[in-house]
Amino acid sequence: MPKNKLLIVLFLAFGLFYWRPVYSQEFIKKHINYEDGLSNSQITTIKQDDWGYIWVGTEGGGVFRWDGKDLQPLSDSVKYDIIRDIAPSVEGFFWGASNGKLFKINPQHVFEQLPLSNYHPYAGDQIQHMYPMNAGVLTISFKGSLNLINNKGEILDNLNLPSREPGFKVIQKGDVLHLFNMDLYVSLKIIENRLHVIHQMPFSALMQNIGFQTSPSFIHLASEGWWIQNENKLLLLDDDFKIISTYHLPFSSRVTDLEEWEGYFWFATINGLFQTVKENKEFKLITQNLAFSIYDVLKTKDGLWIGALNGLYHFSKPLISKINLSEEDGAMSSYFGYATVGDEIWAGGTNKGIHIFNRNRRAKIDSIDFGERYRNAVRCFLPDGDSVWVGSGRGLVKMDPFSREYDTYPNMSSPVLSLVYYKNELAIGTSRNGLYLFDGNNFRNFNTTQGLDNATIWSMAVSGDSLWIGTERGLYLMEGDSIKALKINKKVDDLPITAIENIDNQTIAIGYAPGGVVLYDFTKSKIIHHFTDQNGLSSNFIYFLRKINGRLWVGGSLGVDIVNTENDFKSFQLREFAQLAGAETFSNGIIALTNEAWVSTIAGAIVIPYDILSPQNSKEFYPVYIERLEPLSFSSTDDFQKLVNDKGEIAIPYGHGSLKIHFNTAHFGTQSLSFVYQMDGYDPELSKPVNEKFAVYKQLPAGEYHFKVWRSISGERIGEPAQLSFIVTTPFYRTAWFRLVAVIIFIGLIIIYFAYRTHVKTQKTLQWAKVREEAQNDLRKEMAIDFHDEMGNHLAKIINLSGVLKMWGLAEEQNKVVDKIEKAASALFVSTKDMIWSLKKENNNLEEVYFNVRDFAEQLFDNSDVNLRTYKNAPAKHIVMNAKAGRDLSLIMKEALTNVYKHAKAKNVDLKIEVLPGNEAKISVSDDGNGCINEGQSKGNGLKNMKQRATRSGFIFNFQAKPAEGFNINIIIK
Template sequence: MAQVYYFRHYDIFSGLGQSQVSDIEQDRFGYIWLSTRGGGLSRFDGLHFTTYRKEDNLPANNILSLEIDAKDLMYIGTPFGLSIYDGKNTRPVHAPNRESYTVSSVIGDQKGNVYAICNASQLGKIVNDSLIFLKKSGAVRPSFYSDMSGTRDKKLMVSTYSGEIFEVTPKGLQSRYHTPDGMVLRCILFDTKDSLWLGTEKGVFRTSAHNSDIKIADLQFISKELAHEMTETSDGSIWMGLTTGAMRYQKGSLLKFGVQNGFTNFMVKGMLEDREGNIWFTTDGDGVYKFTNPAFTGLNATSGLSSNTISCFALAPDGKLWISYFDHGMDIWDTKTNKILPLPKPLLGKRVNCLAVDNEGNTWVGLAGAGVYKISKTAIEYIPLDAYLFSHGVTLFMEAGKGKEMWISTSNGLILHDGKQLHHYTSKEGLKGRFVRRTLQLNDNELIASGPGGLNILKNGNVYDFMYDRDLASFPALSMAKRDDGLLALGSFEDGIAVFDPKTRKKEYYTVKNGLCSNLIYNTIFDKQGRLWVGTERGIDLITIDKNLKISNIRHYNETDGFTARETNANTAFVAPNGELWIGTIKGLFRHRESNLKSRPEALKVHFTDVRIPFDTTDLAHYAQGQSKWNQVYDGLSLPNTKNQLRISFIAINHTRPDHVRYQYQLAGADEGWLGPTDQTAVVYSHLTPGCYRFKVRASYGDNHWGDISTYTFEIIPPFYQRWWFILLIAATLISLGILCQKLYIQYRTRRVLAYEKLKQEAEAAVRVQIAQDFHDELGNRLAAIRMQSNVLKLRYNGHESEEKRIVGEIEKNVVKLFRDTKDFIWSIDPESNQINELALYIKDLGENLLQDTPIHFHTDIRFPNEYENVHLPPGRSIQVIMIFKEALTNCVKHAQCQNIIFRATIENQMMSFALIDDGTGIIFPTEGYHKGLNNMRLRAERIHCHLSITPTPPKGTIVLLRGSIPTKTASPKSS
């Protein structure tokens, strides 16, 4: 009996350019390239075909051979010669003398050289787009070349139909192998075990690659099939393309593939193992087939079973697989001989509902009626159940208990066969309804029974409610499974799976929201690794559960894994002692072998396939620095701001599970984080603001193991008014305008302040003039009148020395002094007193008047530069200066005992210096008696922000020096 293997078929209805496929190659991105006889080249990305023809600059549509080198250059052999195709353009490879030729085969060696068989009789090496035909050395037979193959030590060998094999060397073709006379070599293969495989007209043979002179006795016969192509795959298998179908030699076992096990009977012309381990077959008229060496293989009616609709099965310890069907009785399949065994006569024509094997190895057969058969090696025992079932009652499920026990679930309760008699449990004993779907042995003393009403526990012959969890007590389990550590998995008809740990009382629910392919759970079963297998009406899920009862990983199986049925049947899952999973479906019985799982690449690599502006025919090459030859992808893309939309297409090539590939993407600068997962392979961004962007994308197999990140960078150029130079220019202009405006404003404010100060000074001067005049007229007249009156009184007392005369004299003296002091004050009010020149002259006059009746000589030294003569001091400064020097003059007269006093006034470097110098006894600090006057002088100097110093000058005399800054020259205010 042949197992059914899954081959994925592609033809013109799948998008293939033509069904006659001559050669196959895979490029560095992972694309599968197929050359056809009339349909050009077809490129396959795992989901879609893209076809290239003459209108795409191919040399011809009829392509005989194909080779892709490390530089992505494609060498295309046609009946009209050899051409090199770079994705955009074709350039011919010229033969010597430019004669026409046909290329039947092209191959590249490990060193990067490319060779072509031309006109069947010449082997040419491609050098600078030209063919150099290699000369033969040591040939003894006609040389029509048939095939080429590389050896384990990276040599290239070429065979001839006449039975010779040559090595391709720098000096030409050197004869290396001779086969027996009359042997026609159609194809050759040097494998990694140093064996030489020969495909001949008499079949397939194998011999040692170290034997150059091959005799008939040296040949090991493999098969009489005619092989046209041979290849070795990564698992060490030798695959042969035959005239009808294909053949695999694996570990000494030969298996032919044809329509009987899911393949084709057309001629296989080319084979390729892709980088994921899938085997591809090109046929002469039936398109392309892909063999994934799937995890699942099947048995069905094509294999020899009586039917495809599996209702139940059971594997006995002797290797017999008992299989029953919904529509056609049952079969016994011997797993050791792969043959159907005859049924026992009592079972012929019987319809079977359930099967089980007890602890003693006996097979139990539950009929679709009120009866059970127990089949041992020596006898068949019928156990009637009519007394326990109503009319039309049926057995539904059977499970072995401890020892000889067998639990039988029926449409009217639960029946226990303890090895001798039957025990019946119904709703009277506490079951939740009559209908019992199935049971599950919880431990030696407890059994779970499930029905539409929920769960029961049977313990020591008694029926209890499910006491472990109140919510699960009403859970209508359609399937149940227990792991070795006690973890329970309960599958429902529409609510997914409930996972429960009786030890910790923790539970979790899994549904389609958690990744299940369906919420209708027909089968749940744990394998040897503790993983949970889930069978539904939409496929199979394999779930890995962590210690917190969360799903750490989930994988879905479908056609690409060899599971072509999709829909499973209830209670048809079984894990064999060797770890294989068996599961029944509506399309036969499927077996999963862990060793058949191909190791997938560590990570999926995404590459970009197209970049364009949506709904725009603009050629983006005008805005880019370069362009990929095989895809519409542009390097250094810089778009103007008016073209701020972009559609980016990408793909991660996967040929094993292409429908499981998922993507995450992110546009740095626009997206906050990763978007997805999604199965879409294109993203559109619109209304992009100017700036530099990095589009990032990564792929996974539908889980959380993401591959490397691929990045595409582009730029949206801002308009000129957003360029840095324009912004800088505007900023500089604004700054300049701001500075200019500030200067103009400061000038305006200064002019206003100056004008205001001028007006203020003019008004103040007018007021001060008026006050001085009024004060002088009024006070002067009154003082003069008082003085005159005191003189009259004094004359009356003339000749009489009385107290009244003395008082009148004091009045006159005080009036004179008051008049003199008032004169100083009135003069300081006058605006002319603010002129530094007038101030110096006033102090000079003051000194002269004060010392005119004394023996002290008064000298002046006033030296002002011309530009400072009319400089005005701040208001209030003059009176303070006068008072300081008036006090200094008074001190000189009273205390200095001097003979000369010098008053010196100078201006240097904007500094005013007024000094009073005497030649008296000199001041001695600390002073006695007149320090109050000195303190007043210092306070007055501080008020006008000047520095006053009083310094003795040895050997005698004192210097009183007042220094202070003066303003720049200003005009004198006009009097009103």
């Protein structure tokens, strides 16, 4: 072999051997800085609390909380402080230390500063480290003063280390703390709230035991043991500080922190962040991500958090990753088809032949260039033992996967779009030339003269002895050599069919462009379900279908969806997990591997794990947390405790039931964040997914409430809900005792009133006998004024007497007459009352009508099991009506409410008034009853009366009724 060729081979072998560190991982870097609200970019410390939130301390800007979207300052009391360390979320307490200050924030959000001199007595001493404990915090100062403090601020134990050097490196291993500085090494435990020293020795003696003549610049504890830096070397030591191995570093910068993550060693140094991989006896440099001082590194399940000179950085691994290629292959990152050939993945390029990948390393290892533009447009593959069939833009190609040699077929040079095996023959779907069957020697062609109405075949699938054919103009079925067109639905019969997939032995999935996906039962010749962008799909333009692990993967013009083909037919849009999964896909552009699928998009080839929707992944989410309850009608509070009554309940005063419930969750992933919530006993069902981190409720009536909120993906509830229980108090005037007292007082006032009137009349008769006629005239006027009251009383007596008559056991015909008397008396009473009310000019507007009807409804449903909800979105006094119209509107609404009360058998009834622009309004009365509001009324007189009143007053009146779904009346006033 010539020398130059040997060098090339060695170079390629070397490149393939070391490919993995460069291409196997893809990381997302997020920078949180001034643009996100950080008032000081220099990060001094990073911590994560029990809820998953990331807390950062700054060099002169206080403390901030990062939830993945918003940056919130901790407290104005430390907004300009130089933060030394923090200990968040310890039994609801937050501890922090800044220059000259020790502070805590309790679960009631109350800030308290503690005298630093009480805990660290050395003059000018500062707290350097803080460690959360079960009942408080451990503080360690620069001068070696240790204090164990409970949440009340009391010292449980303290220890002063005899060190002549300031500052300690503190490393926690299990329940043991290791403290190092240039003078001293100490290890200790906390046992029953007491500090117990396990070992103590001069640091120089420890280093001499190791063999160091000078002090190391860095010490770190990892799973392998202790890492100690000495110039450009990193030594690995066991638990007894004995050297195990020595490794060379690719830099000489002083290391400040070290974390092992995703197979790499990440070194934080004063000169930046170095990503390395450990090989043999050295750390090989992969990349230097940052080029400035790094102060702190925190590893969580969400990745690495880097505290630097210019803000907070977050490195994370995407759930959906992209297959990276070299720059010269960048334009070929999208493919029309895939095939598995041993350990290789063959990808059909759009115009440059075939790319071949190592499936385990996701590395491109070879390519095949056919040397012809159209033959290099590879649309599909079909592996066949020791060969691979390739469908190209210049016809059929047969490849030897080992020698990479290939054969072409000049008599079958039509562009090939799909390949399957059908009855031991190769079925070839072409563009514009129909179907070919190839038995290895001869080609048979089926086109428009053999049963096809269109000769462009995009997709095919075999089921038993049948071949399903998807063309530019619909679906065809081939049995034997006979082809017939299938018509399954007028909406899709003539649309292009771009994908067909077998679901089971009686069902196929058909993808249209456009038209969505149809599940078709060919044994019963019926559609089981039709997926579209109206019921869950991201797009109606479908490019591929593939059944994987019981679910159907759908590639469309707006990315990849996963749908259930049984039971609920739920759709999951993967663009909620990553924007990459929302890019337009390609025909045939998917291959199912062992644990993942490769999908081709216009943004490149992406890798999607099968378990992306599994319950175990959902457990990785941080819990939802209800942060505060904000009443909208009185002063807001960050603390639930301020609303707690003597019974320990969060109590909202009656009349202030308009609330805003704030919730949140730590969310650092690329998938979109949404919530669903429900108020038990009030919301009939879960809310739709919302991106807002709050829920608003208006005018909650008195009662007990239990609020729940979940994280949501595609409308599905994820994990356990955050919960909040509270009550809206019952006003005193709605209690039973108040009603009883009110009735007694009312009856007493009536008795006093009539006694007083009798007395006045008697006196007038004796004193004004000579002016009897004038007195009678005055009396008539007064009686006219009291007409309503008197009439109401006497009508009530009529109704009561009618009831007495019924109790005497009258004949059936007599009972009917008595019933008519009762109804007529009641109707006369209500009508007279409404008529007198409507004659008052000040009552002839929508605002007063609403209050009149609301009072009527509250009295009507007061002693029933029906839950009444009323709502008015704005003042309505400006919508004025004449007296007749006002009375008609009031009677329509009252009659509707009365019918609900009597006949609907409802649990809930809503009375709503929405004020619209242009002096218009919409009034609705709805219930969740049996939908038969006129049940029991002859010929629907109630509804007929409502329509007549609406028509004569110029209202727009409509209604909707469904059995078991309730009745809804809408009135529009213009």
